[in-house]
Amino acid sequence: MNQLSWYDVSEDVKQLLILATDNWQNTVLSEQYINQALEKDGNNLDVLIGAYRFFFYKNKPEIALKIAKKVLRIIQETENLPLEWEQLKPILVQRQNESSIRLYLNAYASQGFILAKLGQVEAAKLITERVKTIDEHRESCATTVFEVLTKDSDEDDD
Known part of the structure; x- marks a missing residue:
């Protein structure tokens, strides 16, 4: 066990x-x-993170997205994080080594990845670019997803 x-x-x-x-x-x-x-x-972060990963890998992105958003809401409430990105970003940068903030960034990056999978490309670009600016060590999928979403189609001709 x-x-x-x-x-x-x-x-x-x-x-x-x-x-x-x-x-x-x-x-x-x-x-x-x-x-x-x-x-x-259903309010336990370990259970929620496991659940959104489960539903993502089971190709149920709508459910995964709903659960990832719940993770973000719970962390926002418990850490008293602002909703506006301009206010939120400096806090995330300053506190990015804290476990709850890393969970937040990973859930936010996952949200961007799921939105890309759902075809909501502009929203996915916005989220993954935001996380990319904070996640300098590429600990989340955000930079890779952002690069794929913004890759110039002319580069495919090489």
Whole structure:
């Protein structure tokens, strides 16, 4: 049971997450386990992050996006972060080594990636460019997604 020892969730939620993983090939069943974990502890960041990754990899980007946005809202509230980017960016830059801020940046970058997958290219460019300016060590997917979205189509002719 030590597979999820770092998760700060109850044993029954850990068990549901393990069952979801063990039944990965059976999407219907694994999704039921993820949803049960969300019902039991749907405000827990570990559960939410695992869930949005699950739904992303199961090619359910709309659900993944909804959950990633919830992660952002929870961190915004708990860290008392401003909503406006101009006010938010300096805080994220200053505090980027804090675990909650890294989670925020990763969830925000994931939101950009999911929006790109959904074909919402302009929104995806905006988000990934924002994260790219902060994430100098390329710890999130933002820089790569931004580069792909802004790649000049003439470069393909090389």
